[in-house]
Every structure is written in C-alpha cells, then in structure tokens.
Amino acid sequence: MNKKIAVLPGDGIGREVAKGAVSVLQAVGERFGHQFSFTFAGIGGSAIQASGTPLPQETVEICRKSDAVLLGAVGGPKWDHLPGHLRPEKGLLGIRKELNLYANLRPVHYYSSISETSPLRKEVIEGADMLVVRELTGGLYFGKPSGRSRKNGEDSVVDTLFYKKEEMDRVIRLAFRLAEKRRGKVTSVDKANVLESSRMWRETAEEIGREFPHVKLEHMLVDNAAMQMIKAPRQFDVIVTENMFGDILSDEASVLTGSLGMLPSASLSENGPYLYEPIHGSAPDIEGKDTANPIAMILSAAMMLRISFGMEEEAKAIENAVKQVLDAGCRTVDIVPFGRRPIGTAEMIEEIKATILDNEAIL
Numbered sequence: 218m219n220k221k222i223a224v225l226p227g228d229g230i231g232r233e234v235a236k237g238a239v240s241v242l243q244a245v246g247e248r249f250g251h252q253f254s255f256t257f258a259g260i261g262g263s264a265i266q267a268s269g270t271p272l273p274q275e276t277v278e279i280c281r282k283s284d285a286v287l288l289g290a291v292g293g294p295k296w297d298h299l300p301g302h303l304r305p306e307k308g309l310l311g312i313r314k315e316l317n318l319y320a321n322l323r324p325v326h327y328y329s330s331i332s333e334t335s336p337l338r339k340e341v342i343e344g345a346d347m348l349v350v351r352e353l354t355g356g357l358y359f360g361k362p363s364g365r366s367r368k369n370g371e372d373s374v375v376d377t378l379f380y381k382k383e384e385m386d387r388v389i390r391l392a393f394r395l396a397e398k399r400r401g402k403v404t405s406v407d408k409a410n411v412l413e414s415s416r417m418w419r420e421t422a423e424e425i426g427r428e429f430p431h432v433k434l435e436h437m438l439v440d441n442a443a444m445q446m447i448k449a450p451r452q453f454d455v456i457v458t459e460n461m462f463g464d465i466l467s468d469e470a471s472v473l474t475g476s477l478g479m480l481p482s483a484s485l486s487e488n489g490p491y492l493y494e495p496i497h498g499s500a501p502d503i504e505g506k507d508t509a510n511p512i513a514m515i516l517s518a519a520m521m522l523r524i525s526f527g528m529e530e531e532a533k534a535i536e537n538a539v540k541q542v543l544d545a546g547c548r549t550v551d552i553v554p555f556g557r558r559p560i561g562t563a564e565m566i567e568e569i570k571a572t573i574l575d576n577e578a579i580l
C-alpha cells in the first residue's frame with residue numbers, strides 16, 4: 218500500500234521521538250512491502266520560531282491532504298511567557314479543532330517485564346488493561362468566554378466549561394462501541410455532584426447505555442476515579458470522560474505502565490485524517506539528552522497502522538517488537554530498575570527497528 222503521513226515533530230523530545238516513529242515505520246514498510254511517504258510540517262514553539270505562529274495554515278493543509286498525522290509534542294519554557302493565544306499549546310489545540318478530532322483513545326497496557334518500575338505493587342497492577350476515551354474538542358479547553366479581565370481595576374479570569382449534548386453523545390457512543398469489543402464495561406467519569414455539564418454527561422451516558430444492553434455502565438465521580446485507578450486498576454475497562462478529566466486521569470494511568478513515556482494515543486474524527494501522538498509532553502527537563510523513552514510515540518505509530526490503514530499484522534509487528542525488546546532487558550532511564558544500565562533514545566529505536574526487520578518470530 219501507498220500511504221501519505223504528515224509528521225509534526227513539534228518541540229523538545231517530541232522531535233527526538235517523532236524521528237524514531239518515522240524510522241520504525243520505514244522498517245515496517247521495508248518488511249511488509251509498503252510505501253510510506255512522510256511530509257514534515259511545523260507546529261508549536263518551533264513553528265513560532267520559524268513563522269511566528271504555533272499552527273501555520275500550511276501545516277493544516279498538509280494534514281488535510283494526508284492519510285494520517287503523527288505528532289511529537291509541543292511546548293517549552295522558551296515560550297511560557299507568551300500570551301495564551303500565541304503559546305505552542307495553542308497549535309496543538311488548533312489542529313485538534315481543525316481536524317475535528319473529538320475522541321482521544323489512550324490505551325493503558327501493563328507490561329509484566331517492567332512491573333518493577335511501577336510504584337504500585339505487582340499484585341495490584343498485574344493484568345490491568347484499560348482504555349481512556351477522552352473528549353478532545355470541547356469543555357474548558359475551548360469554552361468561550363475565556364481570558365483575563367482588568368476592567369475597573371479588577372483582576373479576574375474566566376474559563377468556561379461548555380458542552381453541547383451532541384458533543385457528549387458522539388464520544389460516549391464511541392466508548393460503548395469500543396467496550397463491546399473489549400470486556401463490555403464503560404465507566405463514565407464526571408463530577409455530577411457539582412457541575413451542570415456533568416449532570417448532562419451522566420444523563421447522556423444513561424440514554425446511550427440503554428442502546429447497549431450488553432455493556433455494563435457505571436458512573437464514577439472524578440475524585441473517586443483518581444483514587445480507584447491506583448487502588449484497584451483492574452476494575453476498569455473503558456473509561457469515558459470530558460476533556461480535562463481525561464487529560465489528568467490518563468497521566469495518572471500512565472504510572473500503571475511504569476512511565477508516561479509508554480502511553481500512546483489516537484485522536485479520531487468522523488471522516489479522518491486521524492492524529493496519533495504520545496500522551497506525554499515535550500519534557501524540557503530531558504530534552505537533547507538522548508534519554509527520552511520513544512515507546513509511546515512508536516506505539517502511537519502502531520495505532521495509526523491499525524486504525525487508519527487497517528494494517529493489523531504490521532501494527533502487531535511493532536507491538537511485539539516493543540514487547541520483545543523490553544523482555545530482552547532494554548530500558549530507557551525512565552523504566553530502568555535500580556542498578557541496571559539504561560540505553561538511550563536512539564539505541565532503543567534501533568533495537569525496535571532491528572527486531573522488526575530481522576526477527577522471524579515477530580508476527
């Protein structure tokens with residue numbers, strides 16, 4: 218197959234891990250006889266530097282003309298002084314909105330070979346496997362009005378949590394469809410004891426739940442969910458929640474896998490193209506040190522192969538290569554047990570690539 222992929226490396230370690238995903242995809246192309254063509258485009262701080270805006274129009278057009286989009290990460294201290302509408306993060310929010318990527322799928326898979334890097338005991342996390350479905354184009358991130366006011370000497374701010382029922386409906390419905398193919402349970406997370414938006418969310422989840430009698434629906438308040446995820450993570454199958462709760466809970470969930478550097482994601486729309494990105498950020502604290510874990514980004518590329526291109530075998534090849542490399546003891550510093558030598562970002566990428574190219578037992 219021939220596929221056009223837009224690559225938006227962004228900033229910090231986003232650039233280091235995006236490079237890794239591209240080279241792993243080249244290995245997949247070589248092994249399976251596919252032609253992947255990559256078009257690189259700017260986003261975030263590096264785009265501000267190059268063209269004065271975090272989301273150049275050209276980037277949006279390149280994404281629209283592609284079969285799928287891969288994104289590294291955006292942001293960094295260099296741009297933290299800028300006003301909200303000019304920050305790197307605005308580029309990321311902008312591309313999500315432009316491509317109407319309303320559902321962000323964040324699978325949390327536990328690898329037994331790195332169980333010792335999780336702060337939780339093995340008995341607690343063993344077998345945990347959940348999917349966080351995060352609403353991605355609504356809620357506090359996009360509600361208007363938003364901003365700062367200094368009228369009449371006042372110093373006040375406003376962020377608006379706004380949702381239309383249809384925005385809730387489509388993402389919750391998707392969560393139910395995904396749960397049907399998994400273990401048949403949806404946990405809808407909200408703050409219905411306080412927020413009007415959450416009461417509508419809960420009502421919508423109830424309505425959709427009636428259309429899926431074989432899926433068990435449970436409601437959980439977000440503060441309790443944050444606690445339950447650490448206390449008893451195996452209880453969760455699909456979690457569906459609004460934008461900001463999903464952002465926070467998925468970083469928390471990444472700890473179950475051992476590191477934030479392990480968690481991929483897929484952002485879906487009605488008609489595509491879809492966007493794939495790790496859930497972590499640009500990690501300025503480790504930028505340029507060749508210590509970032511590229512696995513979250515590489516697993517995002519696997520999600521792209523499966524979801525956007527229907528390449529199940531190829532996606533499995535990447536996932537199996539990651540598993541084999543971890544089983545063989547290769548570790549970046551974020552997942553290395555005490556006393557063992559870590560390998561660098563580039564070496565981890567090479568190990569995964571070599572496994573895809575050379576290992577007969579990859580499929």
Ligand code: NAD
Pocket residue numbers: 230289290291292293294306309477478479494495496497498499500501502503508509510511513551
């Ligand atoms: P972060 O996710 O960048 O980093 C949090 C911590 O996790 C850091 O200690 C970092 O070193 C570590 N970490 C993250 N990814 C890692 C990886 N692949 N391997 C090893 N360690 C990893 O979050 P932050 O520090 O709160 O934010 C830094 C910048 O990134 C901010 O500008 C923020 O806005 C941005 N950000 C961007 C995205 C995105 O582009 N999707 C996501 C989150 C944060």
Ligand code: IPM
Pocket residue numbers: 292306309310464496498
């Ligand atoms: C993420 C990030 C972004 C978000 C930021 C950088 C806008 O934290 O992708 O999880 O909050 O959505």
Ligand code: MN
Pocket residue numbers: 464465468496
């Ligand atoms: Mn986040």
